[in-house]
Amino acid sequence: MPQPGDLIDAADYAFSFRTLDPRPDAPRALLVLLHGVGSDELQLASIGERTPGDVLVALPRGYRSISGGKLGWYRVGLSEDGLQVVEDEAEEARLKLHEFVQQLQSRFDVPPERTVVAGFSQGGMLAASLALTSPETVAAFALLCGQMPPEVEPLHTPRADLAHLRALIVHGRQDDTLPVEQAELSDERLSQLGIRHELRLHRGGHELTGVVENDA
Numbered sequence: 001m002p003q004p005g006d007l008i009d010a011a012d013y014a015f016s017f018r019t020l021d022p023r024p025d026a027p028r029a030l031l032v033l034l035h036g037v038g039s040d041e042l043q044l045a046s047i048g049e050r051t052p053g054d055v056l057v058a059l060p061r062g063y064r065s066i067s068g069g070k071l072g073w074y075r076v077g078l079s080e081d082g083l084q085v086v087e088d089e090a091e092e093a094r095l096k097l098h099e100f101v102q103q104l105q106s107r108f109d110v111p112p113e114r115t116v117v118a119g120f121s122q123g124g125m126l127a128a129s130l131a132l133t134s135p136e137t138v139a140a141f142a143l144l145c146g147q148m149p150p151e152v153e154p155l156h157t158p159r160a161d162l163a164h165l166r167a168l169i170v171h172g173r174q175d176d177t178l179p180v181e182q183a184e185l186s187d188e189r190l191s192q193l194g195i196r197h198e199l200r201l202h203r204g205g206h207e208l209t210g211v212v213e214n215d216a
Contacts, residue, residue, distance in 0.1 A: 002049050004042055004059060014100035015060035017041060020048050027056035029114040030104055034123030035062060037072035043208060044120060056108055060100060064089065073126050085151050094129045094152070101130065101137055118142035120208055125149040131165055133157060140166040145175060145206050147182035148189050159194050167197035172204035
């Protein structure tokens with residue numbers, strides 16, 4: 001079974017990251033998995049382990065310290081009005097992810113049409129941000145217990161440029177961090193954008209359960 005390799009912390013990559021080893025010599029596709037706040041790059045490794053052996057699985061590590069040392073991508077708070085994002089940090093993370101994906105594609109000769117980004121919670125929001133603002137970079141994205149990031153709404157590319165994208169939304173009906181209504185709103189928004197997608201709701205909360213992993 002594939003196992004996470006050593007942490008790669010090199011100047012020619014935008015993020016520190018691991019790959020699942022053995023790494024394919026000539027990968028057919030690329031899967032980038034982004035963890036949520038308070039976890040690390042190993043959080044989604046079990047999802048990557050179920051992919052075919054010719055897929056390069058990259059597990060980047062969040063580079064920002066949030067709420068007392070938790071790893072994440074950008075600071076965000078919860079209020080009665082929903083998520084309050086530090087927008088310049090979210091934009092920095094989006095641009096760094098764009099750079100990171102392109103670095104992997106160039107290094108391992110994997111085209112955008114064979115590239116997928118997915119993430120849990122904030123990681124999923126970051127994955128969606130990349131896909132919706134730079135759709136030429138990826139073929140598909142997945143939101144696991146996340147939501148469509150409102151801060152990138154003004155940056156969306158024209159609808160016609162999004163037509164090739166595919167998306168997956170997986171969410172727990174008992175999620176008390178990001179209520180299931182957020183998944184339903186994401187479903188509605190993707191329909192408005194003309195992006196073919198699937199919404200899968202399950203019994204559970206804001207956690208990476210076996211059901212979420214299997215749906216992903």
